[in-house]
Amino acid sequence: MPGFEVRTLGKTGIRLPVLSMGVMRADNPNLVRAALRSGILHFDTANGYQEGRNESMLGTVFKGVPRENFVIATKVSLRRDLTGDRAPRLLMERFNTSMERLGLDYVDILYLHAVNSAEAVLHEPVHKVMRQLKKEGRIKYCGVSTHDREPEVIDAVIKSQVYDVVLTAYNFKKQKEVDIKSAIARAAAAGIGVVAMKTMAGAKNINVSAALKWALQDKNVTTAIPGYTNFDELDVCLGAAANLAYTPEEKAFIDGGDKVASLYCTQCHGCDGQCPQSLPIPDLMRAYMYAHGYRQPGLAKETVAALNLPENPCGGCQACTVNCRSGFLVADKIKDISRIRNVPDAFLV
Numbered sequence: 001m002p003g004f005e006v007r008t009l010g011k012t013g014i015r016l017p018v019l020s021m022g023v024m025r026a027d028n029p030n031l032v033r034a035a036l037r038s039g040i041l042h043f044d045t046a047n048g049y050q051e052g053r054n055e056s057m058l059g060t061v062f063k064g065v066p067r068e069n070f071v072i073a074t075k076v077s078l079r080r081d082l083t084g085d086r087a088p089r090l091l092m093e094r095f096n097t098s099m100e101r102l103g104l105d106y107v108d109i110l111y112l113h114a115v116n117s118a119e120a121v122l123h124e125p126v127h128k129v130m131r132q133l134k135k136e137g138r139i140k141y142c143g144v145s146t147h148d149r150e151p152e153v154i155d156a157v158i159k160s161q162v163y164d165v166v167l168t169a170y171n172f173k174k175q176k177e178v179d180i181k182s183a184i185a186r187a188a189a190a191g192i193g194v195v196a197m198k199t200m201a202g203a204k205n206i207n208v209s210a211a212l213k214w215a216l217q218d219k220n221v222t223t224a225i226p227g228y229t230n231f232d233e234l235d236v237c238l239g240a241a242a243n244l245a246y247t248p249e250e251k252a253f254i255d256g257g258d259k260v261a262s263l264y265c266t267q268c269h270g271c272d273g274q275c276p277q278s279l280p281i282p283d284l285m286r287a288y289m290y291a292h293g294y295r296q297p298g299l300a301k302e303t304v305a306a307l308n309l310p311e312n313p314c315g316g317c318q319a320c321t322v323n324c325r326s327g328f329l330v331a332d333k334i335k336d337i338s339r340i341r342n343v344p345d346a347f348l349v
């Protein structure tokens, strides 16, 4: 990619431009083709995105494209199934489905998706499947993705000596709330490739260029996967990646980052321990974001279903005692998103 910085993805040795594409919300194959023509090499999807249509779209786009011209990462979520002995079978089944949709002989990176604990990273039955898939040549590398308790997860990735890459939420608003930066530095020093996601922080009135540059100015991050969904957004990201130095306006935005209001939960865990019913509030708030921000109701339903909540989670409370740092009325959002469990899948597309 002329004029764009290229970095190495840890010990994988894969050389990537700092700008990649998070395909999750994109549904226009021509946008993916435009990104490819612009020099973007790395495309990130997941088994659950758009109920599989996202992977199928990429399969269509990359049919006939020389395999060395692109890098594909996909993800399989096992959150509900990571305990017990079902994980290896489900991981393999879901991966096989992804491969059929993508129409590829191999993917470059397979992530265990949405991991939020060291225990999940260190789950040995999953390691066995990852090793087997590597041996069979169906994946080149494996990793975990995380947008919750990132430092704990990243340190476990280093400890595991199994995973090659970590895909982590990393943005200007997490700068002071969670010590992700130093965990990323430890991962990079250990040869783990680091990919940044959620660089826009789910914020409103965002300076997109500034937010992207903030993540990429960290040299321990190899590349970022912003989720542009149209050609204008792609152009903005290309412009930012071409020159990572802030303009005065971008610098001012970053300096005032703490004042930027978030549209959705920042996963800061400031509310941990406040709910007398011990509801997993950050998980529920993330499901709310999937439904209303990302327009991914299927993913939202899957996330809520995995939490095994009672029918009316807040039913026992007269008044909510949770004081969200970002000012969200969490009980309202929990009531809203909990109902998605009762919506038939056919209505969620």
Ligand code: SF4
Residues within 6 Å of the ligand: 274, 275, 276, 277, 278, 279, 313, 314, 315, 316, 317, 319, 320, 321, 322, 330, 331, 334
């Ligand atoms: S109303 Fe608030 S305190 Fe009560 S269960 Fe719901 S989130 Fe927890």
Ligand code: SF4
Residues within 6 Å of the ligand: 264, 265, 266, 267, 268, 269, 270, 271, 272, 281, 282, 285, 323, 324, 325, 326, 327, 328, 330
């Ligand atoms: S609900 Fe509020 S306090 Fe809790 S994790 Fe989300 S943003 Fe932080």
